[in-house]
Amino acid sequence: MNRKRADGDEASAGPPNTDVLRALVAGARQRITSAEDLAALSAVEAELTGRRSALATWKRELGGLDEAARRELGGELNEKRRVLEALIAERRAALVEVARAGVLEADRLDLTEVIPAPGPGHPHLVTRIREELEDIFLGMGYEIAEGPEVETDWYNFTALNMPPDHPARSGQDSFYVDLGDGESVLLRTHTSPVQIHLLERGVLPIYAVMPGLVYRRDTPDASHLPVFHQLEGLVVDRGITFGDLAGTIETFTKAIFGEDVRARLRPGYFPFTEPSAEFDISCTICGGVGCRTCSGVGWIELGGCGLVHPAVLESTGVDPEVWSGFAFGFGIDRVAIMRHGIEDMRAFIENDVRFLAGC
Numbered sequence: 001m002n003r004k005r006a007d008g009d010e011a012s013a014g015p016p017n018t019d020v021l022r023a024l025v026a027g028a029r030q031r032i033t034s035a036e037d038l039a040a041l042s043a044v045e046a047e048l049t050g051r052r053s054a055l056a057t058w059k060r061e062l063g064g065l066d067e068a069a070r071r072e073l074g075g076e077l078n079e080k081r082r083v084l085e086a087l088i089a090e091r092r093a094a095l096v097e098v099a100r101a102g103v104l105e106a107d108r109l110d111l112t113e114v115i116p117a118p119g120p121g122h123p124h125l126v127t128r129i130r131e132e133l134e135d136i137f138l139g140m141g142y143e144i145a146e147g148p149e150v151e152t153d154w155y156n157f158t159a160l161n162m163p164p165d166h167p168a169r170s171g172q173d174s175f176y177v178d179l180g181d182g183e184s185v186l187l188r189t190h191t192s193p194v195q196i197h198l199l200e201r202g203v204l205p206i207y208a209v210m211p212g213l214v215y216r217r218d219t220p221d222a223s224h225l226p227v228f229h230q231l232e233g234l235v236v237d238r239g240i241t242f243g244d245l246a247g248t249i250e251t252f253t254k255a256i257f258g259e260d261v262r263a264r265l266r267p268g269y270f271p272f273t274e275p276s277a278e279f280d281i282s283c284t285i286c287g288g289v290g291c292r293t294c295s296g297v298g299w300i301e302l303g304g305c306g307l308v309h310p311a312v313l314e315s316t317g318v319d320p321e322v323w324s325g326f327a328f329g330f331g332i333d334r335v336a337i338m339r340h341g342i343e344d345m346r347a348f349i350e351n352d353v354r355f356l357a358g359c
């Protein structure tokens with residue numbers, strides 16, 4: 001049986017005496033203090049002090065009493081109502097405070113929470129490989145040399161045994177800047193011009209590698225970029241042979257790709273070396289068995305090399321009867337592709353942070 005029904009029954013039984021009113025207040029106090037939230041309290045409030053409450057019903061019935069009884073009971077009813085209203089107000093204030101604390105807790109800023117900060121980043125993959133290559137050659141006793149990226153025709157072609165009508169020039173279409181009066185410069189198409197700068201310096205012997213950017217008029221695709229990185233090597237000393245070149249290539253390819261990798265030389269042609277060779281390494285994907293990456297042959301071409309052509313030494317005033325040497329060159333981007341299994345070179349220049357962060 002619910003409380004409202006009980007209050008109503010008591011009210012309809014005629015004017016309440018003091019005990020009934022005291023019991024009403026005691027029961028009401030218990031209900032008010034146990035209201036768990038503001039909505040529950042409002043419902044209790046309506047039952048205890050609203051128009052259908054026992055107090056309101058008794059008040060309506062005061063008119064049937066004589067004046068003295070009416071005044072006495074009326075005063076008592078008013079007093080009980082004030083007591084209930086005060087209890088309700090007190091409980092409401094407490095519940096409002098609880099609700100406010102709940103909101104504050106939900107909105108609380110947890111200053112101890114660890115939010116990962118953006119990391120410091122790292123150098124581009126091509127830069128890291130370039131630095132690694134430099135370390136390898138420094139460890140072999142080489143110096144690192146650099147040269148300008150804007151060259152004259154002399155350094156980029158002619159001094160490298162490629163006179164103006166040489167057919168090998170057509171394979172290296174470049175970007176020219178016309179300076180007027182028949183003069184022009186070009187963005188270097190290879191790092192080989194640095195060989196000429198080193199030879200012109202006249203300090204022999206030379207054991208140097210020359211990493212850097214080179215430029216060719218290629219349309220970007222999966223295996224070509226108009227701007228890419230090469231590493232050139234030049235050794236000039238007394239009594240240098242082709243065997244020294246082969247051993248050097250074997251040594252640095254193992255250092256880059258691992259001890260299991262084998263290197264081989266195939267006859268090739270470059271104007272600035274004689275004899276010339278292309279050098280391959282055993283496929284890093286299949287280990288030389290043959291796969292799609294190596295077109296089933298088990299070898300992947302890495303670069304070109306050869307003994308320095310006597311004409312190149314002569315063009316810089318170095319006596320080829322006394323000095324001999326070898327040179328080699330390869331793409332740093334290509335090393336990155338082969339070692340990290342990158343399928344499309346354009347990823348290097350597209351600035352996609354997913355790619356850059358992952359390698």
Ligand SMILES: [Zn+2]
Nearest residue numbers: 283286291294
């Ligand atoms: Zn393979």
